[in-house]
Each structure stands twice: as C-alpha cells, then as structure tokens.
Amino acid sequence: MPELPEVETTRRGIAAHLEGQVLLGAVVRQPALRWPVPALLSTVLAGQVVLAVERRAKYLLLRFARGTLLMHLGMSGSLRFYDQAPPVRPHDHIDLLLAGGAILRYHDPRRFGCILWTDAPPEQHPLLRHLAPEPLSAEFTPNWLQKKLASTQRPIKVVIMDQSWVVGVGNIYASESLFRAGILPTRPAASLAPEEIVRLHAAIQATLTEAIAAGGTTLRDYVNSEGREGFFQIQCFVYARAGEPCRICATPIQLQKLAGRATYWCNHCQS
DNA sequence: AGGAAAACCTGCGTGC
C-alpha cells in the first residue's frame, strides 16, 4: 500500500504528537509481522524520549537516545495517533503507549510490515544499507540515474521500483511517473536517451511531490495518522484506469503485468 | 551473478 508519499504523510501526521514525549511502553497483540516484533519491545521503549520522527525511503524511524525503532507499513499497514485508546479492532497489532493515555496504534491486515529495534546507526542496518538516495534530495540527480540505468536491460518500470536504484517509488507512482515522462514502462532501462532520463528524473520528483501535497493515494484502505484518506488517485493519469480514456488524448489505457505487477500506460502519449 | 519467480498474509470482488 504505502509508497513514499503515504509514509511521508504519516510521518508528518505523527511527528508533532510524538517528538519530545516519553514512551511508557508498548502492547504487542500480534508479534508475527514480516519479522518477529522484538520480545522486549515494551521494556526497551519504556522511559525513553522520542527525539525525532524521520523517514528513509518507505521506512519510518523513531529516534531515541539509545537507538532507533524502524517501522515499515508493508502493503496494508497504517499508523494512527489517538489521544485516548479506542476499542481494539482486528489487525490492531501494536500500541506504543504515551503519557496521559495517548497511543500510536499500528494496524496491518496483511502483516507484511515490520517493527524492529536497532542500537546501531540505522543507516547501517541491513534493511537500509543498500537503499538509493532520497528521490527528493540533492543527491538524486539525472547523472546518478543515468549511470545506473546504463547497466541493465530490465524494463524501466521494474528498475525504478527497485529500492536499490530509486527509493520510494512503488507500483502506483512508477506508472504515473512514466506517463508523465512520456516513456513506455516496457522500455529496457539502458535504451533511454539522456534527455529521456532527465524527463524521468523530473517526473519522479514532481509525481512524489504532488502526491505528498495531496496526502497520498487511497485506493482501498490507506488512511493517514488521523484516519483520513489521501486524494492523489483523483489525479492519477493511468493507474487503475485500464480501458478508460487517456486524460490527455482519449486513447484507452493499456494494462499488462510486468514482473508480476499491474502496469498501466497510454500507447499514444508514451513511446 | 543478474533476474525472474515464489514466498509471506488477509480481505474483497467476480464469476460460476
């Protein structure tokens, strides 16, 4: 579910509620996520102050003096802040407890997400070590992208979803970015001309930036930290629009599986 | 060794 814009929207929603607050502990109802939730999670967190809520790629990082809590929302995860804990619903797996009865609740039907603790600098963690630069940072340049793309014949859509190549772009924003750049998703990465790479780089940044501004995309069940939906899907050009007319030229939007994932494009606007 | 496929898990829509 959540790609970079949804994770960033969540981060912005919870940061002010958490930063500077002392955690009293945690309640773990379901420890079997992508990886087991640390058995001593509550003990580790109790008494610690949340120094900062950060994001790296699609991971959320809660920084403490003694380490970092790494969280990933997987396909169906969401985090919500409550001043007072409401009744527990199915798939409400974890609560982080704050003073005064407030909680941060982790909800994830498919349990593809994870919550892990690390004492070491998080950028050295095995899950974060091989991530590409942040796509909205100065490190992510057309030149950097060009050097990477030249080395593979994989479809460009598959490549920009590979987190060691481009970070934060998932299945929705991959199709949307390629539409915006006017590039077919099936093109071998190494076949892109330099000006196409410049367009793709700009399209990725613009798509992610606009999606963050819209509060992310809600197709099924994504909600932000206040329980509200995102609105980017209203402006999707191709994603989930198979057979519908292209918003630019009215040509029916195409759908094909690429590396097992639904991929959408316009035959007239993209080449 | 790069790249494709399988694996993890639950819920929902569709069609028989």
Next chain:
DNA sequence: TGCACGCAGGTTTTCC
C-alpha cells in the same frame, strides 16, 4: 448463497 479464484499500495528469499 457458496466457493474457487484472482487480485491488492512491498520486499526478501529462493531458484534458475
């Protein structure tokens, strides 16, 4: 109505 099937915003692991 019930059931089998396919599909879903992600990423690691396994298998060529």
